[in-house]
Amino acid sequence: MQFPESWLREFCNPPLTTQELADTLTMAGLEVEELQPVAPPFRRIVVGEIKEAAQHPNADRLRVCQVDVGQPELLNIVCGAPNARAGIRVPCAMVGAELPPGEDGKPFLIKVGKLRGVESHGMLCSARELKLSEDHGGLLELPADAPLGQDIREYLKLDDTLFTLKLTPNLAHCLSVYGVAREVSALTGAPLKALQFPEAAAAIDDRLPVRVSAPDLCGRFSGRVVRGVNPRAQTPQWIVDRLARCGQRSVAPLVDISNYVMFEFGRPSHIFDLDKIHGGLDVRWGRAGEQLKLLNGNTITVDEKVGVIADEREVESLAGIMGGDATAVSDDTRNVYVEAAFWWPEAVAGRSRRYNFATDAGHRFERGVDPELTVEHIERITQLIVEICGTPETALGPIDDQRVNMPAQNAVRMRVARAAKVIGMPLTQVQCADALRRLGxxxxxxxxxxxxxxxSFRFDLRLEEDLIEEVARVVGYNNLPTNPPLAPITPKLRAESRRSSFAVRRELAALGYQExxxxxxxxxxxxxxxxGNAAPIRLLNPIASQLSVMRSSLLGSLLxxxxxxxxxxxxxxxxxxxxxxxLRDAGVQGSDSSVEGYAQPMRVAGLAHxxxxxxxWGRKDKAVDFYDAKGDVEALLAPLRPTFEPATHPALHxxxxxxxxLDGKAIGFVGELHPQWRQSWELPAAPVMFELELDAVLQRKVPAFRAVAKRQFVERDIAVVVAERVTHDExxxxxxxxxxxxxxxSAVLFDVFRPQPPRAGESAPAGALAQGEKSLAMRLTLGSDSAALTDTEIDAAVQTVLxxxxxxTGARLR
Known part of the structure; x- marks a missing residue:
């Protein structure tokens, strides 16, 4: 929320500097996100009036102006603005004036100069040259009653600061200048300006029939008929300036009045063109298929979950969010209906996001707006309409106020001891009661x-903790003690038989993988x-249309x-x-870390290509293959020794x-990408991949002491012939x-031999391996800690193995 400091100080003016005021608000939970001056620094720029504007003798687009700045003599100034003419009052930078700094950060100094042979003793300024706006269509024209010679900063009240607050959703009562002033009064003790809403006398008895058909949508609906208004009146400059400093541009006087009261008191309202309403109004939920053209030009389709205001023919407004184009005020409007209502926050929340836009009204109503001041705020709007758009024919009708479903205010109890414990400082009951009373x-x-x-304006006070927070805010977060917390500390030690996930990451990084x-x-x-998941878990609201399901494997992400x-x-x-x-798993129970019916295990997967x-230079180039990935899996699981068995996987060859x-339990897969997916992904070669259960990978053996062997080991090599179907594991x-x-x-395979088929006309040599056979050569390492092995014991061991x-396996010695 953005507003000027001067407006805030009209309601509450504490003896604080701008920065001190910002710090006070921030430390009370109303974070001041930015402080920005209304205008950049400049000096010696005053109000001047062009008395005469003659054509420059040597330039078609320049005029020689005689400017009165309240001094004995007129200033001769050459100006090229298209609207430079006699009789208007504009900002005039006199000789010696400094204009706002340019891109180089240095101010622009005005000197006596010559333009096409004519001396110029100053400069007439546009709003863009003063950096008040981006308008560069001509000179900034001031009202005819602007005092000549007065400093432009003083006249336009430019020595002001814009406050930008970043409010949390529970601070809806601060979404207005008066709401922030109420907080400032509570925090500083400065007096708060008492509000007065004088009742305007009703001159006519005109009423617009209104029926509230949905009490769960609208709890209160108030309205008044105003006849004989002038919609072409000029919005006062002070309203235009304040709206601009709140980030709202001026549109038309009736719209500006509604917006002004919204920023002033936080009350969104709407002004209908009374003559465009057919019959009466019905406040109800929408109906499927109904359409509404909004004030922003969008045409939307509503349904039963969206609140609307409709007349006898069509939908006229989106309840609590935006009015419709059909009943919008225009330059031809003569009679209006002023509406102020209380919309239930739950009935407005999220509705505008369904149509991809947001409004100031919706932002406020979905957080909560005071339901008790609808009539008073209509009186304030009426007062401004009469002052700005009033005519001799202006006549006011009575305020029609329907209270159909007002929110109940439930008392909230706060224990002083509990507040002291939560806040972390000693508090007395007197302190707590005083802090809460200061908040009204x-x-x-x-x-x-x-x-x-x-x-009624505090929708956020429902629990004891809410009151504790209010006490802490008023006492001041900066006044809380800085005592370090005291608590028993019990280290959470990981079992020695498990390693951390970071150790797994480091091991894979050492193997050459990047995370x-x-x-x-x-x-x-x-x-x-x-x-191979035909029924994946679908997202209700995916961030992108293609990212619509939850993954059950990491392989797709790596591909x-x-x-x-x-x-x-x-x-x-x-x-x-x-x-x-x-994964879907009906056995999973819901808890703080799990969702009922869904398992969410951690896995580790790798890909090499x-x-x-x-x-x-040391070795010849070789493409990565299955055995490289298998070796990486073995290195990752070491010192545990996994085993491998042939298998099938939807993604793998x-x-x-x-x-x-691992210990007979399946923990994952390793293999080469399926040729079909290699082709569909348009890969030049098939990558090798693995995916393992992380819990299994985190296991490790606890190191155990073992004495160094005192005797030398014995090695024996054997070669056996087996059928091709016999595996290494067997x-x-x-x-x-x-x-x-x-x-x-240990037993290590170090050679595999398969015979070449005999050439045509040749017979296989005697003792040669038959087709379908292979020779496996293995080295056996034998040893004993108790005694040296004898030749007899070694030979017996080899024979036992054979x-x-x-x-x-049906093997025979080769």
Whole structure:
């Protein structure tokens, strides 16, 4: 909210400087976001009158003016403004005057000069040259009664400051200059100007029939007929200036009066053209399909959830938000109907956003406007209409006031001890009661507590905490003690068997991956294609039409990052993300950190594309493949040892995808992107990807002491022939089962051999591997902590391994 300081001080003028006043408001919760002078600095610019304006002898567009500035002699000034003419009064910068600073920050000094051979002793100014507005159409014309020679800053009251307040939604009672003045009076003790609303005598008995059909929409409706107005009257300059300094441009006198009272007392109102209303008015909820052309030119369609004011033929106004074009006042208006109503905040909130616009009226009504002063504010509007637009034929009708559903004011009790505990400083009951009374609240004291009956303009006072906040504001936040908080501190230690998510990030970064952060809402196509999710969780109000569902996998987000980088000629991309996915799960109970029916686990996913290594000279270039991603997963989970088994995943290549298992439990997938999705995403090569449950990745073994072996280990190499269908895990499982305990220290596959098919006409050599067979060479590391192994024990261990391989995998020694 923006307003001039001078207007505020008309209602309450505390002995504070501008900055002190701003600090007082800010420390009371009414944050002063900006202080801005009404006009930039300039001096020696006075009111002057052009007595004569003759054509310049050497220039078609210049005039030589004789200007009276209240001095004995007229000033000879050359002017090029198109409206420079005799008889008007304008700002005149005399010799020695300083105009507002330009772009270089330096003031412009007026000197005696020559323009096309004619001396000029000053300068006639436009509003733009004084930086009062952007209007540069000509000189700033002043009223004919402006006193000659008076300083223009004094005459236009330019030594003023604009206050811009950033108000929270609970401070609706401060959305007016008088409301802020009421707060200033409470905070400083300065007297508040008493308001008087003299009743205007009704000269006619004309009434407009009004029916309030929706009491849950409108609790009170007041109105008055005014006949014989002059809508072409000139809005007084003081109203125009105040509206401009509140950020509102002048439109027409009747509209300006309504806006002025809104800024003055916070009461939005509306003035109808009475002759354009058909029959009476009906205050009701809208009906499906009804249309209304608003004052801003938009035509909207209303429904049953939007309040309207309608006559016998059509909808005339959007209740509490904006009037309609059909009954708008114009230059031909002669009779008006002045309306002021109380609209329930719940009935107005959010309605204007449905139509993509916001209004000052809607902003106030959806927060709450005092329902008790509709009649008084109509009297104030009437007073201004008579003063500004009145004619000898002006006649006022009586005020028709319908109170159909007024809000009930419930008493709120505040315990003094509770207030002292919450605020954090000792307080007495006298202090609390005094603070609340200064805010204009009705206070009843009892033992250890005070009870407040909130006034009609305080919609925010409903709980004990609301009163505690008011006490803290009046006492002053800057007066609160700065004692450090005292509380028992219990460190929340993470179990040694778990690592932090930051450790996972650091490990992936060490593997060459870069972290990305993506939206949790994604395209529906990603869920269908990459996650196989035919029924994703839909958003009720997506930020973009394509981001309409919640993700159940991180792979689509990483593919989008890859595509973005490849489109910008990135050659090698390695990215990862730690993020939450969203799954339907009827077993999830609702709590502070969960939503009933929806699981939200954390996952970690990575993607690699391009060369396996960054540009270097030591090794030949090699594209990243499945085994690079598998190795990264093993490094990420180390020292835990995962196992892998063939699997299928909607996003991954059917023959190049594996399920990751940890202690026999599936924790994720690793594999190469499916060729179909590689083609649809237009990728030059298929990336390799993995996605794991974060909880499993955070697990780690607690380090345990183990003595260094005292005896040298023994290594034996064996090569066995197995069928092509036999997997590496089956072979390693058979070896581990054959030598339980500490004897087998490790078994490592170091060679795989497959025979080449014989050429045409040749036969396979004796003892050669048949088609469908492969040779696996493994190194066994054997050792014992109790004694050195003998050759007999070593040979027996090898034979045991060979027998187990033969029995479980059908292997034979090569």
């Amino acid at each position: 609240l009705s206070v009843r004291e009892e033992e250890g507590a005070v009870t407040v009956l909130p006034p 990305t952060i993506n939206f949790s809402f994604v395209e529906e196509r990603w869920e269908t294609e990459l996650a 989008q990052v890859l595509k973005f980088n490849l489109d910008r000629k990135a050659g090698r991309v390695r990215v990862f993300e730690l993020g939450r996915v969203f 391009g060369a396996a290594d960054a540009l270097q 059917p023959g190049r995808c594996a399920r990751v298992l 072979v390693m499982g058979a070896i581990a089962a054959a030598l339980p305990g500490e004897l087998l220290r 027998q187990a391989l033969a029995q479980q």
